[in-house]
Amino acid sequence: MTLRSFLGLIKDRWKLIVVVTLLAGAVSAGVTARTTRMYSSSLTFFVSAQVDSSNVVQAYQANLLSQQKVQSYANLLTGPMLASAVVQATGISMPTAELQSRISAQAVPQTVLLRATVTSESPRRAREIASAIAKIFPDQINELEHTATGKASTAVVQVVAPPSYSDAPVSPQPIRNVGTGLVLGLLAGLALAAAARSLDTTLKTADQVSQMLGGKPVLGLIPYDPATRSNPVPGDESLAGPRMEAFRKLRVSFGFLEVDTPRKVVMFTSALPNDGKSTTVCNLAIALGTVGTRTVIVECDMRRPQVGRYLGLPNGAGLTDVLLDRARLEDVMQTWGDDSVDVLTSGMLPPNPGDLLGSRKMEQLIERLRERYEVVLLDMPPALALADAAAVGRYCDGAIIVTRHGRTRAAQLRRVCDSLTSAGTPVLAGVLNMVRSRDTGGGRYGYGYGYYEAERAQRKDARLGAQARPGGAEAEAETQTAQAGGLAGSTT
Ligand SMILES: Nc1ncnc2c1ncn2[C@@H]1O[C@H](COP(=O)(O)OP(=O)(O)OP(=O)(O)O)[C@@H](O)[C@H]1O
Numbered sequence: 001m002t003l004r005s006f007l008g009l010i011k012d013r014w015k016l017i018v019v020v021t022l023l024a025g026a027v028s029a030g031v032t033a034r035t036t037r038m039y040s041s042s043l044t045f046f047v048s049a050q051v052d053s054s055n056v057v058q059a060y061q062a063n064l065l066s067q068q069k070v071q072s073y074a075n076l077l078t079g080p081m082l083a084s085a086v087v088q089a090t091g092i093s094m095p096t097a098e099l100q101s102r103i104s105a106q107a108v109p110q111t112v113l114l115r116a117t118v119t120s121e122s123p124r125r126a127r128e129i130a131s132a133i134a135k136i137f138p139d140q141i142n143e144l145e146h147t148a149t150g151k152a153s154t155a156v157v158q159v160v161a162p163p164s165y166s167d168a169p170v171s172p173q174p175i176r177n178v179g180t181g182l183v184l185g186l187l188a189g190l191a192l193a194a195a196a197r198s199l200d201t202t203l204k205t206a207d208q209v210s211q212m213l214g215g216k217p218v219l220g221l222i223p224y225d226p227a228t229r230s231n232p233v234p235g236d237e238s239l240a241g242p243r244m245e246a247f248r249k250l251r252v253s254f255g256f257l258e259v260d261t262p263r264k265v266v267m268f269t270s271a272l273p274n275d276g277k278s279t280t281v282c283n284l285a286i287a288l289g290t291v292g293t294r295t296v297i298v299e300c301d302m303r304r305p306q307v308g309r310y311l312g313l314p315n316g317a318g319l320t321d322v323l324l325d326r327a328r329l330e331d332v333m334q335t336w337g338d339d340s341v342d343v344l345t346s347g348m349l350p351p352n353p354g355d356l357l358g359s360r361k362m363e364q365l366i367e368r369l370r371e372r373y374e375v376v377l378l379d380m381p382p383a384l385a386l387a388d389a390a391a392v393g394r395y396c397d398g399a400i401i402v403t404r405h406g407r408t409r410a411a412q413l414r415r416v417c418d419s420l421t422s423a424g425t426p427v428l429a430g431v432l433n434m435v436r437s438r439d440t441g442g443g444r445y446g447y448g449y450g451y452y453e454a455e456r457a458q459r460k461d462a463r464l465g466a467q468a469r470p471g472g473a474e475a476e477a478e479t480q481t482a483q484a485g486g487l488a489g490s491t492t
């Protein structure tokens with residue numbers, strides 16, 4: 001894993017990582033709070049051999065002897081003999097084995113010092129036991145050395161640091177425990193995040209979408225904008241903001257879409273409900289209409305029609321009425337805004353939308369619309385659960401598939417593609433909707449895909465041309481406007 005992908009992992013899954021880290025910290029804090037507090041008391045012995053101090057060689061050997069004995073005495077300190085003598089002397093009600101486990105001993109390296117530590121639930125009890133050790137242990141050593149040699153003991157054990165006393169518990173150690181918990185939690189969070197990412201098959205980049213579409217381009221990346229719910233179709237071309245900018249770019253990319261016929265009949269579908277088909281169709285139609293492209297939206301979603309609602313148009317008679325010969329097209333066609341976008345709402349909801357949409361009448365209607373409009377956009381229901389898109393697809397030039405960022409799975413998009421292709425509908429391109437800002441490549445939309453590159457190249461050319469000519473800035477603006485209109489309008 002490169003540093004870049006590691007940072008990307010943190011950025012993508014920071015919530016999971018934070019939650020797991022805090023959870024582990026909380027668990028270790030809880031365990032620490034429930035753990036019995038232990039206190040300790042330590043004392044230090046000095047082990048010396050009795051020799052003639054005037055003889056340097058003997059003094060050196062005695063020192064070596066003391067160092068060797070210190071290790072043996074350390075074992076005796078934690079042995080059963082001392083523990084049982086302490087139990088007897090203090091009268092504490094504790095099994096000898098348990099007391100033994102409470103005593104630890106450590107020979108200070110390269111010295112003749114021996115440190116003993118007693119731990120207990122009470123600081124006073126710890127010191128009481130340590131005091132008993134201070135009294136009993138030197139006598140025990142004296143006795144042992146005497147019995148072994150039959151002479152006066154040559155090794156003397158003296159207390160040089162009396163038993164300590166401290167109210168501060170030696171365990172648990174809250175800071176160390178919680179710190180360890182947080183670090184382990186962080187590692188577990190990162191591991192979980194990596195596992196979740198490797199199991200996540202939802203599509204998040206134009207690259208992934210294009211791959212699932214068999215190399216077809218992604219025409220646009222529409223950013224996630226919470227305001228869409230309350231204002232799905234802002235309408236005003238002049239509006240600033242990344243979402244409106246994305247639709248302007250989508251319009252330009254749409255102009256590059258290659259179909260066999262000069263006029264475009266394109267349907268918009270997606271794998272699942274709520275992927276953003278209707279909002280995309282409405283906003284693209286308005287963006288096209290704004291630059292003078294005669295555009296019509298046909299609401300082919302007869303199950304959950306939303307286009308009328310999004311555009312503020314009544315959904316009275318519409319498509320179904322025309323298909324059933326209950327109304328004339330001219331009578332039910334509505335106009336949105338300044339005459340540039342016409343809308344054919346779904347009309348009365350029929351019991352058999354699939355049959356109606358796949359009918360010969362539908363084909364004839366599409367051909368009539370193709371004659372009247374430069375661009376015909378069909379808003380379809382989702383393609384995975386319903387066959388409506390496949391039924392209409394054969395009358396269109398092709399389909400654009402809306403993919404919802406972080407929700408549509410690779411396999412779902414593949415299935416949509418396959419079902420459309422096998423029904424004879426060419427898949428023309430994709431649109432990635434609800435893109436979270438972190439996946440837009442630093443606020444820029446477009447991943448170096450064909451259309452964007454072409455657009456950028458054209459803009460650069462226009463800029464260079466404008467600079468070369470007098471009146472550069474205005475000329476450039478005009479060139480860009482003409483391009484946008486021209487590209488969209490080039491379908492005529
Ligand atoms: N870019 C976006 N950012 C935030 N919310 C969005 C975006 N695009 C669409 N939405 C919201 O998602 C919901 C579904 O949008 P829309 O109706 O366009 O989806 P749909 O694919 O047409 O749904 P259906 O399958 O029901 O026809 C709406 O509430 C809309 O406001």
Ligand SMILES: [Mg+2]
Pocket residue numbers: 277278279301304306379380
């Ligand atoms: Mg819809």
